[in-house]
Amino acid sequence: MATSKSDNLSASLEDYLEAIFNLSSESNIARSKDIAKSLDVSRASVTGALRVLKQKGLANYKPYDYVTLTDTGRATAAEIAKKHKILQVFFIDVLGVEPDVAQQAACKAEHALGSGIIAKLLCFIEFVSHSSKNGYDMANQFQNFCKKQMSKSSGKQDRKKWSRKK
Amino acid sequence: MATSKSDNLSASLEDYLEAIFNLSSESNIARSKDIAKSLDVSRASVTGALRVLKQKGLANYKPYDYVTLTDTGRATAAEIAKKHKILQVFFIDVLGVEPDVAQQAACKAEHALGSGIIAKLLCFIEFVSHSSKNGYDMANQFQNFCKKQMSKSSGKQDRKKWSRKK
DNA sequence: TGACAAAGTTAGGCAAGACTAACTATATTA
DNA sequence: TAATATAGTTAGTCTTGCCTAACTTTGTCA
Numbered sequence: 001m002a003t004s005k006s007d008n009l010s011a012s013l014e015d016y017l018e019a020i021f022n023l024s025s026e027s028n029i030a031r032s033k034d035i036a037k038s039l040d041v042s043r044a045s046v047t048g049a050l051r052v053l054k055q056k057g058l059a060n061y062k063p064y065d066y067v068t069l070t071d072t073g074r075a076t077a078a079e080i081a082k083k084h085k086i087l088q089v090f091f092i093d094v095l096g097v098e099p100d101v102a103q104q105a106a107c108k109a110e111h112a113l114g115s116g117i118i119a120k121l122l123c124f125i126e127f128v129s130h131s132s133k134n135g136y137d138m139a140n141q142f143q144n145f146c147k148k149q150m151s152k153s154s155g156k157q158d159r160k161k162w163s164r165k166k
Numbered sequence: 167m168a169t170s171k172s173d174n175l176s177a178s179l180e181d182y183l184e185a186i187f188n189l190s191s192e193s194n195i196a197r198s199k200d201i202a203k204s205l206d207v208s209r210a211s212v213t214g215a216l217r218v219l220k221q222k223g224l225a226n227y228k229p230y231d232y233v234t235l236t237d238t239g240r241a242t243a244a245e246i247a248k249k250h251k252i253l254q255v256f257f258i259d260v261l262g263v264e265p266d267v268a269q270q271a272a273c274k275a276e277h278a279l280g281s282g283i284i285a286k287l288l289c290f291i292e293f294v295s296h297s298s299k300n301g302y303d304m305a306n307q308f309q310n311f312c313k314k315q316m317s318k319s320s321g322k323q324d325r326k327k328w329s330r331k332k
Numbered sequence: 333t334g335a336c337a338a339a340g341t342t343a344g345g346c347a348a349g350a351c352t353a354a355c356t357a358t359a360t361t362a
Numbered sequence: 363t364a365a366t367a368t369a370g371t372t373a374g375t376c377t378t379g380c381c382t383a384a385c386t387t388t389g390t391c392a
Contacts, residue, residue: 108278120261
């Protein structure tokens with residue numbers, strides 16, 4: 001809430017920002033070509049996005065030069081990367097979702113959830129891991145519960161409470 | 167997984183479908199004007215969307231007539247509405263998020279999460295409510311834990327593990 | 333150092349999804 | 363039933379975000 005500058009940014013621009021942030025962390029340099037590759041987008045699209053990010057004061061961009069983020073850009077990107085990480089951990093460690101599914105979902109959901117909910121989610125992850133230190137492995141309990149539930153309802157077409165099909 | 171026909175549908179079209187579904191449930195009729203109002207969009211945009219939904223076999227649309235959903239359309243819309251509901255309940259009852267914030271977040275996240283994760287989430291909600299029947303009110307425990315955590319970290323600018331602000 | 337490959341940019345186009353303004357059809361009611 | 367208000371549509375425009383193809387700049391290596 002206090003530090004969020006990611007307002008006004010489209011999901012697409014957030015993706016570019018995050019990609020630059022990640023590439024910079026990994027290989028210390030963000031090349032246009034690698035941004036394109038990591039987002040599965042053409043190099044021309046990257047050029048376009050960089051111009052917008054520069055104009056918004058988030059990236060230092062000069063044609064034919066390496067890209068870096070401004071302080072604001074880095075802060076914003078870090079927020080987004082943080083959302084991504086928290087969602088991923090929640091999906092994998094709490095819900096027990098397959099890593100690749102979790103990764104994909106985090107990519108999309110990171111643009112949909114505000115920092116308030118993300119903070120709560122982080123807290124919840126800590127709550128769960130705290131519980132396991134106290135001898136009650138909640139994540140594991142849930143997995144067992146989940147398996148039972150899934151097998152219970154797998155025969156039926158519908159589940160009473162939630163579905164309004166047909 | 168089995169019943170999901172919502173592939174190929176943009177977030178925008180999913181919103182239209184859901185709005186029609188909800189209006190039909192509430193007032194038995196979905197008028198163009200009301201769809202426009204509920205999505206905060208112009209009437210002209212609704213007309214455009216209805217043509218696309220018809221063409222995709224999801225809505226029965228004739229100019230100047232009331233709109234209804236086809237069976238496929240209704241099933242798809244029900245899936246979306248279900249996602250919305252599950253997310254909303256999770257945000258409010260498990261995470262303890264304010265209802266209006268939860269509502270807004272559910273609106274966006276419903277387009278980002280696949281049915282696998284949603285199923286897990288539903289299971290988790292049941293796990294939590296199951297726990298309270300067994301004398302351990304997990305939601306409540308979490309709220310207390312959360313309050314402690316929030317107040318702990320509120321003094322600091324940063325939190326070690328997750329934040330990379332500034 | 334000059335030729336060639338790789339990286340980056342520009343130009344032009346397209347689709348989705350929204351808007352406004354003007355028009356048409358339907359409903360209401362005097 | 364004719365006038366008018368309301369609902370819905372059409373036409374035209376704009377923005378975002380992507381693409382391909384062609385061009386320019388940079389880097390490499392014989």
